[in-house]
Amino acid sequence: MDEGTIGRTLAEWGEKPFRARQIAEAKRAGARTWDDVTTLSKPLRQRLAAVGPLWSVTPDERLTSRDGTVKWRLMLGDGRLVEAVLIAHAQGRRTLCVSSQVGCALACRFCATGSMGFGRDLDANEIVEQGLIARHAAEQDGARLSNVVFMGMGEPMQNLPAVLEACAAFHAEEGLGISARSIAISTAGWVPGIEALSRHPLPVRLALSLHAADDQTRGRLMPINARYPIANVLAACRRYCDRTGRRVFIEYLLLDGVNDSAADARNLAALLRDGRFHVNLIEYNPTDGGYVASPVGRRETFVNALANAGIDASVRRSRGADVDAACGQLAARGPSPGPSGPVGPRRT
Numbered sequence: 199m200d201e202g203t204i205g206r207t208l209a210e211w212g213e214k215p216f217r218a219r220q221i222a223e224a225k226r227a228g229a230r231t232w233d234d235v236t237t238l239s240k241p242l243r244q245r246l247a248a249v250g251p252l253w254s255v256t257p258d259e260r261l262t263s264r265d266g267t268v269k270w271r272l273m274l275g276d277g278r279l280v281e282a283v284l285i286a287h288a289q290g291r292r293t294l295c296v297s298s299q300v301g302c303a304l305a306c307r308f309c310a311t312g313s314m315g316f317g318r319d320l321d322a323n324e325i326v327e328q329g330l331i332a333r334h335a336a337e338q339d340g341a342r343l344s345n346v347v348f349m350g351m352g353e354p355m356q357n358l359p360a361v362l363e364a365c366a367a368f369h370a371e372e373g374l375g376i377s378a379r380s381i382a383i384s385t386a387g388w389v390p391g392i393e394a395l396s397r398h399p400l401p402v403r404l405a406l407s408l409h410a411a412d413d414q415t416r417g418r419l420m421p422i423n424a425r426y427p428i429a430n431v432l433a434a435c436r437r438y439c440d441r442t443g444r445r446v447f448i449e450y451l452l453l454d455g456v457n458d459s460a461a462d463a464r465n466l467a468a469l470l471r472d473g474r475f476h477v478n479l480i481e482y483n484p485t486d487g488g489y490v491a492s493p494v495g496r497r498e499t500f501v502n503a504l505a506n507a508g509i510d511a512s513v514r515r516s517r518g519a520d521v522d523a524a525c526g527q528l529a530a531r532g533p534s535p536g537p538s539g540p541v542g543p544r545r546t
């Protein structure tokens with residue numbers, strides 16, 4: 199149940215406002231059901247349970263990779279499935295990759311989520327609860343949830359009001375207390391969303407999934423490029439930089455024989471020459487799309503070409519490959535998310 203519903207329900211029943219805080223604190227401390235919220239009287243717990251479950255999001259499957267990456271398949275109240283991934287770093291830090299939609303309408307060719315079609319938007323509470331689940335897991339591991347990235351299932355810019363509401367809760371001291379600069383919203387290039395984010399007061403980061411340096415290649419990988427070609431998207435990113443003073447992260451999957459040639463590196467460097475971007479070159483976690491990760495040698499040549507051209511770039515290693523940690527791989531093993539598709543778990 200979301201905080202708004204809880205607050206309204208308690209107010210209608212004449213309960214004190216601090217009861218809502220007690221419930222939020224119990225969720226943060228790991229309470230899974232109303233029975234676990236022992237700061238409330240039993241009759242009040244029973245009354246609330248009759249209204250709805252404590253959580254809107256329930257872990258349906260949890261897998262832990264050899265590299266410490268944790269991946270959840272999560273079931274929503276209507277039985278639909280999404281994913282969240284918790285990535286382990288040095289010094290006890292953890293980054294959570296959250297989902298913002300069930301499935302995705304943008305159909306990027308290399309993405310398991312894109313092959314599922316669009317189901318529905320998540321509401322803010324369904325996004326925030328992914329953070330609560332991850333924070334509890336990190337703390338149980340003696341670690342700290344320090345970063346959140348919207349790089350899970352869905353295009354966050356197509357669900358921006360809920361995403362920004364969730365960002366505010368992640369950032370709030372009484373929420374997860376995460377620095378706004380440690381929250382990143384990633385987009386496939388939805389220009390109206392980039393414009394809206396550039397005017398939003400919360401200083402969250404922007405990441406653009408570019409994945410190609412020319413429209414022809416990008417159009418083959420990402421159908422959204424027909425609507426918002428590279429020049430338009432980068433122009434929107436530059437406006438974001440100008441308005442916010444923040445650089446934009448460019449996400450670039452290196453795909454064998456597709457976008458990883460020396461000419462691709464030169465073209466990418468030419469696009470990003472003005473110093474407002476940092477390039478994250480990403481090792482590809484293969485899905486069923488028929489693409490293969492670039493070999494190590496070509497990846498190094500690509501990185502060096504960018505460095506020689508003065509482009510700030512780093513390589514992001516593939517994490518959790520043994521637990522299907524690429525976006526959508528785990529939920530794709532569940533039922534279709536589409537409006538007419540079945541819902542509910544197939545494998546637990």
Ligand code: SF4
Pocket residue numbers: 301302303304305306309310311312313350351352353386525
């Ligand atoms: S990469 Fe992102 S935007 Fe593209 S289909 Fe997958 S979830 Fe959607």
